[in-house]
Amino acid sequence: MSLGFLSSPEFQLLLSATARRPMLKSELDRRFVPDGYTADEIWEALTAIRRGQAFYGPIVEFTPEGVRKNWHTVPATLQYSLRQIARKTQRGSFLDLLISERAGCRFVTQYYIEEAVANLKHDGFETDYESVRAAIFGERACMTFAERLAVNFHSIMRDLPAYEELPFDESVIMRLYQDLTEGLSDEDLPAPGTVSLLDQHVVSARDNGVLDIIVATGNDLNTEPVQDPIMVSMLVNCHFWRLSPLPSCNNLMGCIASRFYLLKKGLPAFRFLPKTKILEDWSMGSSFSGSARYSLRESIVADGAATDWTAYYDSFMSIMLHMLQLMEESLANLKESDDLILARIAASDGFNHRQKTLLKRAVLAPETEFAISEHRAAHGIAYSTARTDFEDLVARGLLVRTTRATANVYLSAPDLRVSFARLIERSASEKAAL
Numbered sequence: 001m002s003l004g005f006l007s008s009p010e011f012q013l014l015l016s017a018t019a020r021r022p023m024l025k026s027e028l029d030r031r032f033v034p035d036g037y038t039a040d041e042i043w044e045a046l047t048a049i050r051r052g053q054a055f056y057g058p059i060v061e062f063t064p065e066g067v068r069k070n071w072h073t074v075p076a077t078l079q080y081s082l083r084q085i086a087r088k089t090q091r092g093s094f095l096d097l098l099i100s101e102r103a104g105c106r107f108v109t110q111y112y113i114e115e116a117v118a119n120l121k122h123d124g125f126e127t128d129y130e131s132v133r134a135a136i137f138g139e140r141a142c143m144t145f146a147e148r149l150a151v152n153f154h155s156i157m158r159d160l161p162a163y164e165e166l167p168f169d170e171s172v173i174m175r176l177y178q179d180l181t182e183g184l185s186d187e188d189l190p191a192p193g194t195v196s197l198l199d200q201h202v203v204s205a206r207d208n209g210v211l212d213i214i215v216a217t218g219n220d221l222n223t224e225p226v227q228d229p230i231m232v233s234m235l236v237n238c239h240f241w242r243l244s245p246l247p248s249c250n251n252l253m254g255c256i257a258s259r260f261y262l263l264k265k266g267l268p269a270f271r272f273l274p275k276t277k278i279l280e281d282w283s284m285g286s287s288f289s290g291s292a293r294y295s296l297r298e299s300i301v302a303d304g305a306a307t308d309w310t311a312y313y314d315s316f317m318s319i320m321l322h323m324l325q326l327m328e329e330s331l332a333n334l335k336e337s338d339d340l341i342l343a344r345i346a347a348s349d350g351f352n353h354r355q356k357t358l359l360k361r362a363v364l365a366p367e368t369e370f371a372i373s374e375h376r377a378a379h380g381i382a383y384s385t386a387r388t389d390f391e392d393l394v395a396r397g398l399l400v401r402t403t404r405a406t407a408n409v410y411l412s413a414p415d416l417r418v419s420f421a422r423l424i425e426r427s428a429s430e431k432a433a434l
Helices: 009-020 039-052 076-089 095-100 107-123 129-136 143-156 170-180 210-218 229-243 250-264 268-272 275-283 310-347 353-364 372-379 383-395 416-433
Strands: 069-072 301-303 306-308 398-406 407-412
Touching: 009 039, 009 076, 039 306, 039 383, 069 229, 069 310, 069 353, 069 398, 076 143, 076 310, 095 310, 107 129, 107 275, 129 170, 129 268, 143 310, 170 250, 170 398, 210 229, 210 250, 210 383, 210 407, 229 268, 229 310, 250 268, 250 275, 275 310, 310 353, 310 416, 353 372, 353 383, 353 407, 353 416, 372 407, 383 398, 383 407
Parallel strands: 069 306
Antiparallel strands: 301 306, 398 407
């Protein structure tokens, strides 16, 4: 076949178009096909050029016969999504600061629950959102192995910054696995190798140094040149669910390890994004308000003995960016509401400065358990003074008292905002009457 068309205006236009965004063969119209050539000939040449610029998956040595090898390019649209996702999830971003300030609040927990349920399903467990929610919120004791794993997963993800200074190595991965499976025995857990959302060929390679491959990827040693950190995190996650390096829970561990990698890259807020749940919804046909250019099925493009994942990554990153924007909007609305009540607390002369500190935390993190001993230590006050601070807030309906073991602890009242608004209104009425 003559390659004289490579310098033609039509083919140059095609190269320019695919540098901007992914393109499927079905979109190859006459604008891109020079006279005298077929669409198949043009597509074959385009694919050869793109593959020469591509990134390849580093785990081909573990790929069984008949399973396609993976590659992708990085068009401008994908580069844009990656930059925006990094900007929104980096340390000090609007999302990071708001979530950190509200650590443990139920808005954020919703995303952990959805991600935990999705990963548990693909690790071979049966559970549902409400069961996991009840266990994580402490409304009842864990009743199933899946709920125990979900609670452990939630704890790890909330406290993940505590691991940040640790190396991405096998010992830390195994420590995270032990934390995830704490309270469970090997008999409680299903065997590895459950089918993933994307690949029917799951490779059992635990005896072939797979953790070494994962550790190398997590230390940026498996791609040349080094890829964008978010793309590397996708590889880390993929290695777990495809290669099953651990005795069980490889999907959950892939989620944890990939977020651990991104935390070390300075993108802590990414861990709040329910990536597996998004992928699951996409596979069920959700277009996420048109943010995905292609469906999941059409975005994974078979190419002979290989698979071009460019359209997949481009669409998936666009979806995740869309979900981050929705998360920002929700948190912005929450912040507006919180700022209003916090300003009213700060301006109120009905509380001392210690009580205002307690109320601020009760608003931002309603699940916080306040203890008299911690309050005494923080402010250097007597036990009786500390207890009076709490009991006064209980009497006003702003906190509730309960017990843990033999000690009293105090929690945010379920209707704290309503009770506080009533107090303010009553105070204003009393002042007006004077």
